Amino acid sequence: MKARAFAPAKVNLTLHVTGQRPDGYHLLESLVVFADVGDVLFAELGTDRDTPCLRVQGPMAEGVPTDARNLVLRAAQTMDASARFTLDKHLPAAAGIGGGSSDAAAAMRLLSDLSGARIPSDRGLSLGADVPVCLLARAATMCGIGERVTAVDGLPPLPAVLVNPRVSVSTPDVFRTLTSKSNPKMDTVPEGAALQDLAAWLETQRNDLEAAALHVQPVIGHVLKALDGALLARMSGSGATCFGIYPDLGAAKSAAARISEAYPAWWVTPTTLR
Numbered sequence: 001m002k003a004r005a006f007a008p009a010k011v012n013l014t015l016h017v018t019g020q021r022p023d024g025y026h027l028l029e030s031l032v033v034f035a036d037v038g039d040v041l042f043a044e045l046g047t048d049r050d051t052p053c054l055r056v057q058g059p060m061a062e063g064v065p066t067d068a069r070n071l072v073l074r075a076a077q078t079m080d081a082s083a084r085f086t087l088d089k090h091l092p093a094a095a096g097i098g099g100g101s102s103d104a105a106a107a108m109r110l111l112s113d114l115s116g117a118r119i120p121s122d123r124g125l126s127l128g129a130d131v132p133v134c135l136l137a138r139a140a141t142m143c144g145i146g147e148r149v150t151a152v153d154g155l156p157p158l159p160a161v162l163v164n165p166r167v168s169v170s171t172p173d174v175f176r177t178l179t180s181k182s183n184p185k186m187d188t189v190p191e192g193a194a195l196q197d198l199a200a201w202l203e204t205q206r207n208d209l210e211a212a213a214l215h216v217q218p219v220i221g222h223v224l225k226a227l228d229g230a231l232l233a234r235m236s237g238s239g240a241t242c243f244g245i246y247p248d249l250g251a252a253k254s255a256a257a258r259i260s261e262a263y264p265a266w267w268v269t270p271t272t273l274r
């Protein structure tokens with residue numbers, strides 16, 4: 001049997017770092033949404049004795065590991081399940097949009113559907129702090145180090161542009177560069193707010209990793225500048241991908257075309273975030 005799952009890009013609309021645990025992991029408060037662009041994962045069940053295997057193809061396949069380091073295979077391993085996977089990679093890696101985590105979540109869903117294997121009780125947290133929210137794959141707040149995920153209702157669809165300058169950013173490097181580890185909490189999300197009001201609220205919140213990521217990869221400053229004119233422009237996760245929110249999809253598409261023309265080497269995509 002063969003099956004397919006979509007692994008959408010994750011976007012942190014806010015990302016507040018509010019403390020640090022004794023083991024070094026940072027306490028986060030984040031409002032997370034998902035794009036309609038992402039990777040596509042195919043799985044075909046082998047026999048129980050087959051070792052899981054993976055082929056990675058597509059426009060962003062270069063440099064993505066195909067061995068046991070890949071989060072798809074690590075997800076299969078934690079579920080003690082086997083399949084032949086093909087990953088169609090469309091999201092840039094190490095980009096702050098949770099590509100690997102979303103692929104791991106897609107693998108868990110597929111294995112559960114195809115073979116009845118149980119999704120681990122930690123919802124994939126041991127694979128990565130972003131995996132539990134990617135398993136939900138809808139608007140949510142994420143707290144703790146990523147283990148406390150609560151669905152958020154009543155957000156308007158957000159017309160947006162995602163821009164990545166094609167430099168990878170290591171998440172541990174950004175956390176290591178962070179100077180202020182105990183920042184104010186995220187305010188209560190205004191569920192039911194209209195687009196303009198939500199953008200105005202987001203402007204009062206933060207991504208506390210932005211300054212550290214800018215230090216690691218100064219080009220992020222150019223990306224944010226290129227998104228000038230958006231209702232809100234901000235970095236997602238530990239970067240380098242930034243998003244701009246626009247009043248409608250037409251405006252987002254025009255902005256994407258303009259940025260692509262000015263920076264042909266960058267990854268630029270209009271999308272709707274939900």
Ligand SMILES: C[C@@](CO)(OP(=O)(O)O)[C@H](O)COP(=O)(O)OP(=O)(O)OC[C@H]1O[C@@H](n2ccc(N)nc2=O)[C@H](O)[C@@H]1O
Nearest residue numbers: 024025026096097098128129130145171172175237238239
């Ligand atoms: C920063 C965020 C925000 O959503 O996104 P990305 O930039 O990765 O997309 C996530 O918390 C990242 O999640 P994920 O990429 O799954 O992280 P992990 O593999 O668990 O952790 C990579 C490394 O980041 C640091 N880390 C991660 C999460 C966290 N709450 N505190 C940390 O200090 C640790 O040094 C850890 O070893």
Ligand SMILES: Nc1ncnc2c1ncn2[C@@H]1O[C@H](COP(=O)(O)OP(=O)(O)O)[C@@H](O)[C@H]1O
Nearest residue numbers: 069070071093094095096097098099100101103
């Ligand atoms: N399926 C996958 N797709 C992309 N990268 C992966 C995958 N599995 C493991 N990796 C490794 O994880 C690292 C972080 O990738 P990714 O999850 O895309 O970043 P981020 O956490 O910044 O969103 C990559 O540099 C890559 O070596």
